[in-house]
Amino acid sequence: MNAMIRDRIRVLVGDITTLEVDAIVNAAKPTLLGGGGVDGAIHKAAGPELLEVCRKLKGCPTGQAKMTRGFRLKATHIIHTVGPVYSGGESGEPELLRGCYQNSMTLARDHQIKTIGFPCISTGIYGYPKLDACNIAVKMVINWLEANEFPENVLFCCFNPADAKIYEAELARGH
Secondary structure: OOHHHHOOEEEEEOOHHHOOOOEEEEEOOOOOOOOOHHHHHHHHHHOHHHHHHHHHHOOOOEOOEEEEEOOOOOOOEEEEEEOOOOOOOOOOHHHHHHHHHHHHHHHHHHOOOOEEEEOOOOOOOOOOOHHHHHHHHHHHHHHHHHHOOOOOEEEEEEOOHHHHHHHHHHHHHOO
């Protein structure tokens, strides 16, 4: 990975609902109607208008992405993507997780989103091994940035320092 691409990626520890970016990515449930973890926190912070709009979207298949306004968030948009539930890695989970990042980045590009913040998709209750999920995320984002102008900057927003260290180490490897 060249230095110009590395300069477009940051890892930080924090609450994704507080990011001042053009878009944050929601690790959503297939219904898009909220839940626990990142999904619940985003719905709570964005306010009841988000739930109202998400009802009209009629869900989202695993690996796909849909976009809404950010409502009460500092982020202008929310890109909702549904990560796979991990069941050993032999049921298409890597391709589905890759699709989450690919489809989120495609929406960002198509809407000329300059800055996007990603959580650690599928690594919570969905049980995806953190190192494997991080490897997929970092490789996909690097490959995307090498071929696309938008988004200009990508943030991997980790809720805890241990996850951030995994992302920093993966980026240091440079893929």
